[in-house]
Every structure is written in structure tokens, then in C-alpha cells.
Amino acid sequence: MHFISEQRLDDSVLERKFTLGKIPGILWTPASASGGAPVPLILLGHPPLGLHKMYPRLLARARHAAADGFATATIELPGSGDRPRWPAAEQARADLRRAMEAGEPVSDEIIDALILPLVEKAVPEWQAALDDLLKLPEIGGPVGYSGGVISIGVRLARVDPRIVAAGLFAGSFVPRTMYEEARHVTIPLHVLLQWDDEGNDRQAALNLFDAFGSKEKSLHANMGRHTGVPQYAGDSAAQFFTRHLK
Amino acid sequence: MHFISEQRLDDSVLERKFTLGKIPGILWTPASASGGAPVPLILLGHPPLGLHKMYPRLLARARHAAADGFATATIELPGSGDRPRWPAAEQARADLRRAMEAGEPVSDEIIDALILPLVEKAVPEWQAALDDLLKLPEIGGPVGYSGGVISIGVRLARVDPRIVAAGLFAGSFVPRTMYEEARHVTIPLHVLLQWDDEGNDRQAALNLFDAFGSKEKSLHANMGRHTGVPQYAGDSAAQFFTRHLK
Numbered sequence: 001m002h003f004i005s006e007q008r009l010d011d012s013v014l015e016r017k018f019t020l021g022k023i024p025g026i027l028w029t030p031a032s033a034s035g036g037a038p039v040p041l042i043l044l045g046h047p048p049l050g051l052h053k054m055y056p057r058l059l060a061r062a063r064h065a066a067a068d069g070f071a072t073a074t075i076e077l078p079g080s081g082d083r084p085r086w087p088a089a090e091q092a093r094a095d096l097r098r099a100m101e102a103g104e105p106v107s108d109e110i111i112d113a114l115i116l117p118l119v120e121k122a123v124p125e126w127q128a129a130l131d132d133l134l135k136l137p138e139i140g141g142p143v144g145y146s147g148g149v150i151s152i153g154v155r156l157a158r159v160d161p162r163i164v165a166a167g168l169f170a171g172s173f174v175p176r177t178m179y180e181e182a183r184h185v186t187i188p189l190h191v192l193l194q195w196d197d198e199g200n201d202r203q204a205a206l207n208l209f210d211a212f213g214s215k216e217k218s219l220h221a222n223m224g225r226h227t228g229v230p231q232y233a234g235d236s237a238a239q240f241f242t243r244h245l246k
Numbered sequence: 247m248h249f250i251s252e253q254r255l256d257d258s259v260l261e262r263k264f265t266l267g268k269i270p271g272i273l274w275t276p277a278s279a280s281g282g283a284p285v286p287l288i289l290l291g292h293p294p295l296g297l298h299k300m301y302p303r304l305l306a307r308a309r310h311a312a313a314d315g316f317a318t319a320t321i322e323l324p325g326s327g328d329r330p331r332w333p334a335a336e337q338a339r340a341d342l343r344r345a346m347e348a349g350e351p352v353s354d355e356i357i358d359a360l361i362l363p364l365v366e367k368a369v370p371e372w373q374a375a376l377d378d379l380l381k382l383p384e385i386g387g388p389v390g391y392s393g394g395v396i397s398i399g400v401r402l403a404r405v406d407p408r409i410v411a412a413g414l415f416a417g418s419f420v421p422r423t424m425y426e427e428a429r430h431v432t433i434p435l436h437v438l439l440q441w442d443d444e445g446n447d448r449q450a451a452l453n454l455f456d457a458f459g460s461k462e463k464s465l466h467a468n469m470g471r472h473t474g475v476p477q478y479a480g481d482s483a484a485q486f487f488t489r490h491l492k
Contacts, residue, residue, distance in 0.1 A: 220466055
């Protein structure tokens with residue numbers, strides 16, 4: 001991990017851009033963290049739209065978390081932003097677009113082709129980022145994962161014991177095999193569901209929530225479409241991380 | 247409304263027992279409320295097990311609300327505690343017990359017989375209590391309704407414009423006609439659902455949540471059985487009332 005820029009925002013948050021091999025990433029730490037006790041870390045997931053496009057929303061989440069005493073970090077997803085595409089993913093995206101424009105249901109085959117390779121590629125990258133982030137003196141633990149492609153969160157929660165709590169957003173397509181993976185997830189979960197999400201099958205989201213093996217899991221359903229998560233729902237997710245990471 | 251006893255608890259809450267005609271009730275006000283500005287009111291619903299049996303849980307909710315600056319009040323339900331039973335309700339309870347002991351599904355006829363007369367009798371009584379409570383100088387508004395038999399909450403929210411927000415507990419049987427009533431409820435709602443509630447049909451609860459006409463409604467599902475609502479779920483309900491009644 002190499003830091004390539006450093007910027008103090010409002011005297012309250014330190015933003016550092018980095019590269020991990022060829023993967024761009026961003027680390028935000030509360031300004032109070034440097035020199036003080038190491039702080040817990042939340043990995044900020046995001047949809048595969050590119051870090052540049054997602055930056056304003058990621059920064060807002062990072063500021064909120066910093067005010068609560070958390071460091072946050074994110075990396076570019078494979079095939080997003082300036083990272084190279086691969087043909088199968090481009091094909092799956094084209095198939096998805098075609099199905100949605102035709103008003104057809106999105107088949108399990110399209111969902112598998114779209115999501116499973118993304119999970120396979122992304123999860124080891126997030127783990128490598130975590131290896132390096134946890135070596136920084138200002139970052140302690142424990143570690144949480146928040147948002148983004150829910151299947152990446154499910155896989156990370158299943159395979160990486162360093163992640164002790166996850167806030168998931170039931171707002172993307174879920175491959176069939178993920179329900180079985182979800183049974184093996186046992187960490188505390190806080191799951192957001194937008195009841196009227198245009199790109200989401202509500203029943204699939206409820207089934208996934210039901211499948212999780214976690215003893216502590218909460219589903220928070222709010223009205224509105226995909227990007228309409230109300231402010232108070234974000235506050236309640238923040239309280240979840242404060243309960244589990246402090 | 248006649249006050250029949252008055253007791254200061256821990257210097258922070260004033261508890262006054264009252265009768266409304268022949269109906270017993272309890273009013274809790276923050277100790278700071280007497281002499282100060284009038285405070286908002288939350289009506290505390292409860293299951294039909296009698297005020298005496300429910301007192302410890304009601305008091306805990308009242309203390310929490312008082313700490314947030316709210317007055318709370320509750321009245322005995324028709325047919326509960328020392329109030330007279332009526333034969334049809336006794337018959338419906340016996341039918342319910344028989345069906346549950348036999349492991350049979352509880353029929354719509356039993357649910358209607360059990361709940362609809364209770365709603366018809368109870369709602370005007372809560373409204374009469376509200377008439378008198380709002381005349382007290384220490385009680386201002388707005389008014390919220392919280393918990394208890396969900397159909398009583400639905401009916402109150404539909405018919406009484408003084409109630410501006412409701413926290414409902416999806417933990418009791420719902421007559422078929424309530425789904426239609428729910429469409430006419432438009433105030434902000436905070437709905438708790440215990441995912442593994444033994445006495446509750448999860449799909450029925452999700453259908454009722456979907457039916458509500460409110461633009462702002464949140465569903466909070468937590469693991470556990472009927473009485474296992476976690477502490478943090480109670481905190482989040484309290485924040486809901488603070489957002490809407492202050």
C-alpha cells in the first residue's frame with residue numbers, strides 16, 4: 001500500500017489516497033486519531049460505478065464515521081473506474097441491460113454471471129487492503145464492513161474472521177449460491193432494505209435476511225427507492241457499529 | 247377522569263393512577279413537567295393481559311419516555327384486569343386456545359371474534375382518555391401511540407387526527423379488514439417485528455406493513471421471540487418519537 005496524496009478536510013478528517021498494487025483506494029481517519037489510541041475501522045463497500053462517481057456519498061459516510069471515532073477505507077472494485085474490464089462481465093452487463101429494457105425478469109444465469117466473478121475477484125483484494133490497513137499504527141480494530149454489493153459483504157463476513165460486524169444494503173442482485181453462504185455468516189448484521197427499490201426483489205431480500213446464520217440480525221425496511229435511504233436509517237446503522245466496534 | 251393516587255418515583259417521574267368512569271388508568275409525567283412547559287404525550291398500548299400484570303413493562307417504557315421528556319398514559323383494556331368479561335370474547339379466547347393446543351392454524355373467524363370487538367370497544371375509550379389528558383396543563387401535544395394490540399393502534403391512527411405518529415408492534419393477530427384500514431393510515435409509523443415470534447404470522451405482518459398508506463414507515467425486524475425485543479430496538483423506537491413529537 002502506497003499513499004499518493006494526503007489532505008486534511010475541515011480539521012476533522014484526514015483523507016489519504018493510496019494504491020494497493022494497481023488498485024486505487026482511499027483511507028479516512030478522524031483527525032484526532034493521529035498520535036492517539038488506534039481506532040476501529042469500517043470498510044466502505046459501494047456499487048460497481050467507480051470510486052470517482054461514488055466519492056461524494058463515500059465521503060459523507062466517512063465523515064459521519066469519523067465523527068463517531070472510526071477510520072474508514074474503500075478500494076476500487078474490479079472492472080470499475082479506471083480498472084480493466086473483462087469480457088464476461090461486459091457481456092453480463094449487456095444482458096442485464098437488455099433484460100431490464102425489455103421489461104423481462106433478470107434470469108439467475110445473468111445474475112450469476114454478473115455477481116459471482118465480481119465477488120471472486122473483489123474479496124481477496126479487500127482482504128489484502130485489510131492486511132495493510134491493520135499495519136498502520138493509527139488503525140486498531142475491530143473491523144466492520146458496510147454497504148455496497150451485498151454478496152461481497154456476505155462472502156467477506158463468511159471468510160474473514162477479522163470482520164466482526166456488517167451493515168448490509170439489500171439493494172443488489174443475489175446469486176442463488178449466496179443463500180447457502182449466508183447460513184454460514186454468524187456475525188451481528190444490520191440489514192437495510194428500501195421497500196420500493198426499483199432494482200431489487202423484495203422477497204429475495206427477505207429470504208436472504210432469513211437465511212443468515214447470525215444470532216443478532218436486524219432488518220430495517222424504509223420507504224423509498226434505491227438511493228432514498230432516509231437520514232435516520234443511516235443514524236441507526238451508525239449506532240449499530242458503535243455498539244459492536246467500540 | 248379522577249386521580250386516585252399520586253406517587254413520585256426516584257424524583258424523576260410522577261405516577262398518578264386515575265379512573266375514567268369505571269376504567270382504571272395510569273399517567274406518568276416527567277417530574278420536570280409540573281410548572282414547566284407542557285410536554286408531548288405517548289399513549290402506551292399493551293396486550294390484553296391486565297394492567298397489573300403488564301405494570302413492570304409499562305413502567306419501564308414510561309421511565310424511558312419520561313427521560314426523553316414525554317408524558318405517557320395507559321388505560322385498562324375492555325375485558326382485562328378487573329373489568330367485566332363478555333361471553334363472546336371468552337368464547338373466542340377458548341376457541342383460540344383450543345386451536346393452538348391442537349396445533350391447528352388459527353382461523354380468520356377466531357381472529358375476527360377475538361380482535362374486532364376489542365377494537366370497537368377500546369378505541370372510543372382511548373379517545374375519551376385523550377380528551378381528558380389533553381385538558382391537563384402539564385400535557386401539551388403532539389400525541390403518539392405506542393405498542394399493544396396492533397389493530398387498536400391501526401384504528402386509532404386512522405380515526406383520531408390528534409395522533410401524529412405511531413410505534414406499532416407486529417405481534418398479534420390481525421383481522422382481514424385491518425389491511426384495508428391500514429391503507430387509510432397516513433401518519434409516520436415505526437413498526438417492530440420479532441422475526442421468530444411464536445404467536446405471529448411473519449408474512450401477515452409484512453403484508454400489513456406493506457398495506458399502510460404512510461409515506462414514512464419503517465419496519466424493524468429483530469431476531470427472537472415475542473417478548474425478546476432487544477434494548478437497541480427500544481432505543482430506536484424512542485428516537486422515532488423524539489423525531490416526530492418534539
